Amino acid sequence: MSGSTLEIRNLHVEIEGKEILKGVDLTIKGGEFHAIMGPNGTGKSTLASAIMGHPKYEVTKGEILIDGKDVLEMEVDERAKAGLFLAMQYPSEISGVTTSDFLRSSINAHREEGDEIPLMKFIKEMDNAMDYLEMDKNMSQRYLNEGFSGGEKKRNEILQLMLLKPAIGILDEIDSGLDIDALKVVSKGINKLRNENFGCLIITHYQRLLNYVTPDYVHVMMQGRVVKSGGPELVDRLESEGYEWIKEEFGIEDETVGE
Amino acid sequence: MSAEVTTRFDKAYIEAYSDKNNEPDWMKAFRLTGFEKALTLDMPKPDKTRITRWDFDSFEHDAVKSNAINDLSELPADIQKFVDLKEKQNLLILKDNHLIYKHATEGLMNNGVIFTDLNTALKDHPELVKAYFMTDAVTIDEHKLTALHAALVNGGAFVYVPKNVVVEEPLQAIFWQDQKDLALFNHVIIVAEENSELTYVENYLATHDETKAVANVIAEVFAKDNAKISFGSVDNFAHGTTSYINRRGLAERDAKIEWALGQMNDGNTISENITHLLGDSSVCYAKAVSVGRGDQIQNFTAKIVNYGKHSDGMIFQHGVMKDKATAIFHGIGKIVRGGTKANAEQESRVLMLSKDARGDANPILLIDEDDVTAGHAASVGRVDPVQLYYLMSRGISQQEAERLIIHGFLAPVVNEIPIKAVREQLTDVIERKVN
Numbered sequence: 001m002s003g004s005t006l007e008i009r010n011l012h013v014e015i016e017g018k019e020i021l022k023g024v025d026l027t028i029k030g031g032e033f034h035a036i037m038g039p040n041g042t043g044k045s046t047l048a049s050a051i052m053g054h055p056k057y058e059v060t061k062g063e064i065l066i067d068g069k070d071v072l073e074m075e076v077d078e079r080a081k082a083g084l085f086l087a088m089q090y091p092s093e094i095s096g097v098t099t100s101d102f103l104r105s106s107i108n109a110h111r112e113e114g115d116e117i118p119l120m121k122f123i124k125e126m127d128n129a130m131d132y133l134e135m136d137k138n139m140s141q142r143y144l145n146e147g148f149s150g151g152e153k154k155r156n157e158i159l160q161l162m163l164l165k166p167a168i169g170i171l172d173e174i175d176s177g178l179d180i181d182a183l184k185v186v187s188k189g190i191n192k193l194r195n196e197n198f199g200c201l202i203i204t205h206y207q208r209l210l211n212y213v214t215p216d217y218v219h220v221m222m223q224g225r226v227v228k229s230g231g232p233e234l235v236d237r238l239e240s241e242g243y244e245w246i247k248e249e250f251g252i253e254d255e256t257v258g259e
Numbered sequence: 260m261s262a263e264v265t266t267r268f269d270k271a272y273i274e275a276y277s278d279k280n281n282e283p284d285w286m287k288a289f290r291l292t293g294f295e296k297a298l299t300l301d302m303p304k305p306d307k308t309r310i311t312r313w314d315f316d317s318f319e320h321d322a323v324k325s326n327a328i329n330d331l332s333e334l335p336a337d338i339q340k341f342v343d344l345k346e347k348q349n350l351l352i353l354k355d356n357h358l359i360y361k362h363a364t365e366g367l368m369n370n371g372v373i374f375t376d377l378n379t380a381l382k383d384h385p386e387l388v389k390a391y392f393m394t395d396a397v398t399i400d401e402h403k404l405t406a407l408h409a410a411l412v413n414g415g416a417f418v419y420v421p422k423n424v425v426v427e428e429p430l431q432a433i434f435w436q437d438q439k440d441l442a443l444f445n446h447v448i449i450v451a452e453e454n455s456e457l458t459y460v461e462n463y464l465a466t467h468d469e470t471k472a473v474a475n476v477i478a479e480v481f482a483k484d485n486a487k488i489s490f491g492s493v494d495n496f497a498h499g500t501t502s503y504i505n506r507r508g509l510a511e512r513d514a515k516i517e518w519a520l521g522q523m524n525d526g527n528t529i530s531e532n533i534t535h536l537l538g539d540s541s542v543c544y545a546k547a548v549s550v551g552r553g554d555q556i557q558n559f560t561a562k563i564v565n566y567g568k569h570s571d572g573m574i575f576q577h578g579v580m581k582d583k584a585t586a587i588f589h590g591i592g593k594i595v596r597g598g599t600k601a602n603a604e605q606e607s608r609v610l611m612l613s614k615d616a617r618g619d620a621n622p623i624l625l626i627d628e629d630d631v632t633a634g635h636a637a638s639v640g641r642v643d644p645v646q647l648y649y650l651m652s653r654g655i656s657q658q659e660a661e662r663l664i665i666h667g668f669l670a671p672v673v674n675e676i677p678i679k680a681v682r683e684q685l686t687d688v689i690e691r692k693v694n
Contacts, residue, residue, distance in 0.1 A: 052652050055644045080654035092649035096667025102650070105663065109654035143667070160653060 003030015003197040004067050004083050004167035006051075011062035013043075013050045020046040020257050022224035023062070028168060031196040035215035035235070036203045036226075039243055041256035043224040044203045045089060048172040052086040053079055066168065081110060083167030087157035087174050093145040099156065100126065100140040103163060110164065129162045132192065134185050150177035158189040169193065170201045175209035187212030207239045220246055222255040268320070270294065273410055276321065280378055283385040289392070289399075293409025296400050303402040303503070305529050307587050307621070308558035313501050313527050315404070317471035318442035320411055322355035325437075331360070338435055340687075341462050341493075343680045349374055351432045355441055356414035370424045377415030377446055388417060391448045396479035396507045404503045408444055408475050415446035418459060420486075422452040429458040429491075429677045436463075436496070439470035447478040451486035451514075458489040458677045462684070465497035468525075474502040482514035484538065491519045491676045493685045498525040498553065505531050512538030512567065519675035520547040521685045522559065523692060531560040536570035536601075546575040548672040550692040551584030551616065562591035565601035565631075574605035577668055579693060580616035588618070592633060593625040603633040610668055611641050612661075612693070665693050 006028045013021035020043050028034050036044050050057045051064055053076040064071040066082050074082060094102070103126060108116045117125075130137055133155050145153055154174055161169050171190070175183055190200070190213050202215060210218075210232075218234040219226045220243070228234070228246050237245075247255055273294055277287040302310065328334065331342055334352070342350065349367055351374070352360040358376040367374060373384060380388050393399050399409045416432045434445055443463070451457055463474070474496050482488045488508070496502050502524050508516040522530055534543040545561045563572030574590045592603030603626070609618035620637035642664055650660035666673075669689055676682040 053648070055648055075657070076648055076651035077654050077656050077660075080652055086652055088649065088652075092643070092646045094646055094650070094664060094667055096670030097663050102653075102663070105650075105655050105659065106653035109656065109659070164653065 003199055005029045006084070006168045006199065007063070007065040008051070009063040009065075011047070011050065011064065012060045013046055014058045014060050015046065015056055019060070020224055021050065024224070024226055026219065026226060028199045028201055030167065030199045032217065033194070033200045033202065033213065033215045034217045034219065035210055036201065036219045036221055037205060037235075037238060038221035039205060039255050042221045043257055044205070044221050045172050047221075048086055048170050048201070048203055051170060052076065052084060077109065080166070085161055085164055085166035085169045087161055087169065087171045089172040089176065091145050091153050091157060093143070095143050095146055097144050098141055099144050102144045103140070103160065106160065107163060125163060129159055132162070133159055133189050135159065151179070151182040154178055154182065154186055158186050162189055162193065165193070167197065168199045168201070170203070172203045173205070174202070175204055175206055183209065184212060207235055210235045222246070222250070222252055224257045227252070268294065268411070282381050285385070285389055286381055290410050290412070293399050293406045296406035297403050297410055300400060300403040300406050303404055303529065305558040305560070306589060307619070308529070308556060310529065314471055315473055315501055315503070317440070318473040319438070319440045320413060320442055322357065322438050322441050325354040325357040325359050327359045335466070337466060338433065338464070341433055341464070341680055341684050342431070343678060349428055349430045351376055351416055352435065353414050353433070354435045355438045356443065364428060367426065370426075371421045372424060372426060373417060373419035374430050375417055377412070377417050377448070380417035384417070384419070387419060388448065391450060391479060391481060392446070393479070396481070396509055397477050397505055404475055405477070405505070408446070408477055411442070411444045411475075412446045413442070413444045415448070416461070418449040418457065420451045420455040420457045423454045425456040426458070429460055431678060431681070432459070432461045434461065434463050436465040436467070436472070439467040440472050442473040443476065445474070445476045449478070449480045449488060449490070451482050451488050453483045454485045455483075456487040458491070460491040460676065460678050460681050462492070462681060463494045463496055465495070465500060467499070468497045469499045472497070472500045474500050474504070476502070476504045478506040480506070480508040480516060482508065482510045482516050484511050485513040487515045489517045489519070489677060491678070491681065493521040493676070493681060493688065494524050494530070495688055496524040496526055496528075498555070500524070500526040502526060502528040502530070504528065507532075508534040508543065510534060510536050510538060510541035510543060513540045514538055515542040517543070517675070518545045518547065519672050521672060521676065521688070522547055522549040522557075523685070523688045524557070525553065525555060527555055528557045530557070531562070533560070533562040533564070534572070536563060536565045536567050536572055538570070539567040540569045541567050542571045544573045544575070546672045546675060548576070548669040549578040549586065550689055551578065551580045551586045551618070552582045552692050554583045555585070557584070557586040559586065560589040560591065561605070562589070562593065563603065565594040565598040565603055567601070568598060569600045570598060571602045572604070574607070575671060576607045577671070578609045578618060579612060579665055579668065580609060580618040581612035581693065583615045585617040586619075587621060589621045589623065590635065590637070591623045591625065592635070594628050594631050594633065596627040598628050599630045601628065601631045603631070604635070606636045608637065608668070609639040610665065611639065662693070665689075
């Protein structure tokens with residue numbers, strides 16, 4: 001086995017006292033691409049945020065392990081250093097901090113003190129990745145995400161993914177708000193990372209992205225649980241038939257987490 | 260309290276001080292007028308800060324003469340840092356109120372630019388100084404501290420740029436307090452005649468710390484028709500120094516004044532920055548950042564008054580408060596009747612780093628004209644946990660993430676400081692103060 005393994009066991013998560021995840025089980029290994037699909041309001045993004053340690057989400061039960069280590073005991077930065085990366089649906093805007101300075105600080109955070117990335121090497125790596133993602137180079141001197149269009153923010157998330165090369169990447173609705181050209185570029189960036197040491201969890205409610213990034217496993221979430229798992233053929237069935245058949249199969253009337 | 264200060268000095272002292280410095284008669288008379296008014300005028304009353312217990316009294320006024328230096332390498336390392344040593348730039352250094360170093364480029368001299376300490380200007384250009392010294396911008400009788408300033412002024416700089424002259428290289432003045440208890444009554448006058456341009460940067464620094472001292476600093480800045488002035492500063496008086504800082508600008512038709520103020524004092528401070536947009540289409544950008552730490556109390560006022568039609572004023576102030584520091588940021592945009600199409604914008608934000616710190620933003624718009632635009636934004640808050648989460652999710656430690664956010668919060672002013680060495684020093688001062 002190569003790469004890292006992320007294990008999620010019976011995960012229950014609350015936000016402001018309301019339970020959103022009601023027992024999620026999922027294992028992602030190096031080299032595997034998993035897609036989580038499902039309608040809005042079923043807990044997909046909550047799962048991503050809980051794994052990374054968003055301050056508003058509280059894990060009330062269950063475990064998250066990376067290579068057997070307890071992720072829930074880790075601070076957010078420690079989770080990143082353990083190999084996790086979340087491309088966020090709504091990245092924060094940070095005024096006064098240039099994208100370039102932020103990227104360099106992020107890369108250096110993964111290196112030992114005294115072994116910081118040389119400036120020229122950093123610029124070269126950043127420029128190459130930006131070229132690959134067809135990004136305007138001036139963006140690196142703009143303040144982080146400030147005034148970025150939706151598409152620019154998403155590309156910036158993938159840029160970070162490419163530069164930080166995590167063991168496990170989680171992509172939270174990376175395709176929302178992207179036009180088809182941007183979607184192709186973003187997909188190209190994700191596919192470039194595909195290798196036996198990289199595991200990926202792609203959260204989306206559109207099938208479109210999965211036409212460009214083929215998952216090995218597909219999971220459907222409803223009511224805060226994974227209700228159905230399968231291979232890439234599941235994408236095609238959802239594409240043609242929608243979610244109704246799954247709801248019928250499990251006797252679900254309202255697929256959302258509900259009040 | 261402040262009655263005390265006037266009893267320590269008398270007319271004879273002031274006359275003798277003026278004579279010793281070979282000042283023109285009008286200056287001596289002006290000082291005496293200031294002294295008389297100081298006896299009766301009240302202390303300033305900064306809104307929402309009680310200063311009755313502040314120590315504006317404990318100081319010495321006259322220093323032993325400081326020795327001039329021939330080369331910047333003779334400066335201590337702490338002072339050298341503020342100078343771009345490689346470039347031989349336009350630079351004045353006053354140590355304990357005395358000029359110790361002056362360099363002006365040949366181009367500057369040939370264009371008729373005056374760039375010198377106030378004392379020399381009073382001897383060489385007395386009429387010019389007289390025309391601007393506490394006449395139209397700051398007046399002698401605003402309150403006790405302005406009157407006392409006139410009476411006791413003991414340092415400063417004078418900058419005069421003639422019509423149509425564009426000074427490309429920045430003019431830098433360093434006011435360095437080395438004698439522990441010495442007061443600085445510093446007066447800076449900057450005049451940009453019609454169609455001229457200049458950039459001026461001043462640094463106030465103290466190499467002592469806890470000893471009680473007083474700073475009473477006034478800058479008067481005049482931008483004539485179509486002139487442009489960029490004014491940068493880093494104030495860094497020590498913890499023991501109680502400061503009154505007053506920077507005022509007058510902008511005439513099509514003139515532009517840009518302030519970039521790094522207000523980094525460690526002691527109690529009243530600082531006001533007021534610009535009058537007198538001429539049509541005149542512009543002022545007043546940007547300031549501050550960091551409060553320890554137990555210091557500070558009161559900041561940024562005010563722009565629009566008189567001219569189509570005049571445009573923008574106030575931007577960001578403050579970081581930690582420990583038990585207290586500060587209030589007044590932002591005042593005023594449009595007087597007749598200032599049609601004028602614009603008054605302001606943004607005041609305070610970032611709190613500890614639960615014992617206190618910070619307030621107090622935005623005020625006073626508008627007497629209908630056909631104008633105006634806006635304000637103000638906020639007081641803590642470091643946004645979601646921003647921290649975002650940075651930390653890339654592996655950045657909490658401490659480093661907070662550092663990035665704080666520097667980012669102050670960057671809009673730091674980046675405006677025109678001299679690289681000063682910009683770096685301001686960054687360092689911020690680093691020292693927030694960590």
